[in-house]
Ligand SMILES: [Fe+2]
């Protein structure tokens with residue numbers, strides 16, 4: 001069960017100041033609690049964007065037609081740019097992102113196509129763990145846009161109000177580009193769902209990807225992301241964002257005749 005955190009007097013004072021509108025600019029000295037949590041979130045985003053770009057990359061050549069090749073190339077370029085924008089913020093905070101990228105195996109993917117690693121991590125980089133799964137079929141690529149780009153888009157919307165100004169300023173164009181990626185997912189998944197020759201395999205792949213994307217929102221057994229909200233780095237809990245995401249996916253799947261598997265957190269904790 002989650003346990004309440006004990007916060008120091010300085011932390012409580014900081015939470016109050018942030019609640020009353022305090023923000024932090026580039027180059028400003030950051031309170032230790034703030035810096036530590038900000039770095040966590042930035043590394044998680046930067047590494048996810050970078051691993052995402054590399055995972056999508058082979059699909060420039062493997063896309064089903066010339067038009068799709070252009071769209072996939074655009075998406076790869078967007079993700080690479082997102083990684084660069086976030087790593088640049090990290091570098092200015094004294095982190096060494098280039099060395100970090102060389103040190104970690106960003107093209108690593110779990111070998112078993114049907115595996116489920118639950119809430120665990122496969123390596124020591126900071127990517128969200130869905131980026132450890134391989135994209136082996138065109139259906140996977142499109143489902144990734146449909147599911148994960150949508151989940152990320154909702155999570156990044158909170159950063160539009162971030163108390164850390166350099167991050168807030170970088171996020172606007174990123175959110176817009178993510179909207180294009182998920183629109184690509186919606187269009188292609190809908191078309192495949194309506195094609196009797198493709199629907200069964202699409203459903204099979206959706207069954208695999210569904211728990212993986214739901215796990216992105218974390219386990220309710222862990223500590224909550226309360227501290228990120230108190231620091232003005234997020235606005236909503238993971239549970240609240242998950243509800244918005246879930247409703248959008250349920251509505252579309254119902255309309256297109258796809259079935260969402262039952263997701264049970266207990267199964268993921270055992271994985
Ligand atoms: Fe991205």
Ligand SMILES: [Fe+2]
Nearest residue numbers: 079149178181
């Ligand atoms: Fe994306």
